[in-house]
Amino acid sequence: MTTGVRRRMGVEERKQQLIGVALELFSSRSPDEVSIDEIAAAAGISRPLVYHYFPGKQSLYEAALRRAADELAARFLEPPQGPLGARLLRVMGRFFDFVDDHGPGFAALMRGGPAVGSSTTNAMIDEVRQAAYEQIVAHLGVAEPSPRLELVVRSWVSLAESTALLWLDGRRVPRAELEQKLVHDFAALTAVSAVYDEQAARVLTAILAEEPADGPFAELVGRLLALAPAPGVPAQPAR
């Protein structure tokens, strides 16, 4: 039921359409498996016309990744209000929304490989990691992170990535649980580094101080204290 009149798109509009079509296809199959022919067909234009806008698959792929990277970085933005645990949990919810929406494209990208690994794509991935790092640091209220606190935050960002990738491979654990687990992991990794670093200790103290009794960190600490016997004391044998 169309009018038969196809409106001519401007250059920028057409490019944006092609990027959207590509991202849609990459959400169900790896970019390796998606051809320019399929992208052309899905956009309702000819293959040569796709090449008119994007000189090769790599340039279309990079443009699609640019849009996805900007979108992902934006999901780490969170108002600096309320307990940190709740803020991080909202960020993780939006992160998993993104991973859920872009599954195969996200997995292919993070795993690298011939079709997706280039200096340009690696630089974009690093930009997103950097944006995530800066957002988290801003929430910690730390102007100049110590090398150890920097390591906690950056390695936690990488933990979130690898957890999402492992989740995509079979989805055997509910994502809501993993979102909460990653917030707990953040507290746990900060706690470990608090042993080595005064700044990490201050962050941990501040996190726990502003945490409501029903917040995610409080729940974790309560359950752990109930679970863990004092070290050196014989516990129940593993079943």
Added chain:
Amino acid sequence: MTTGVRRRMGVEERKQQLIGVALELFSSRSPDEVSIDEIAAAAGISRPLVYHYFPGKQSLYEAALRRAADELAARFLEPPQGPLGARLLRVMGRFFDFVDDHGPGFAALMRGGPAVGSSTTNAMIDEVRQAAYEQIVAHLGVAEPSPRLELVVRSWVSLAESTALLWLDGRRVPRAELEQKLVHDFAALTAVSAVYDEQAARVLTAILAEEPADGPFAELVGRLLALAPAPGVPAQPAR
């Protein structure tokens, strides 16, 4: 002070020599920056002769990576004796030895990119990750890991990778501290998942039960209990 007589090497011996020379060069500069000419010069043979043994830089690179991957996987082998914390700490020591010895090559490889990212190299990296995963699981005394315990171990392997990469970038934290921190991180991540998963809880209980009072986990728990106020209780304000 040579005799002037150069012994002819057999094919396999020459290949192994070239792999060794390449790994040596990759230990101080990224494979991107090392030319076949340099490898030929360092091995004392002509460039065409290098191509006789390896048809291109990629094939020499992959052979070098094969040797390095086998060597790295072997470092995760550890006798199943003594407390788990001490075992993991020895493994981390050998892992950081490797990272230290192969710095720029390791970093280039893990970061991917045009010269180093291919299906072959990615498959080799995944093999090493899998070997590390299987070794750790074997030490936990678990025949069939639950999805959540699998996630803990695999994501910890990825945490060890990213921590090593961040360390290589400036070496601002002593490596001995990071080796210990990663063992603590393992306990902390297991503890978080123990809240969600009975198998992880059993592993945590077993770890703590066999831990000597002066072991790495016991030290962590003691320091944390001293540090963390009860949640919901106002703590010292962050300085």
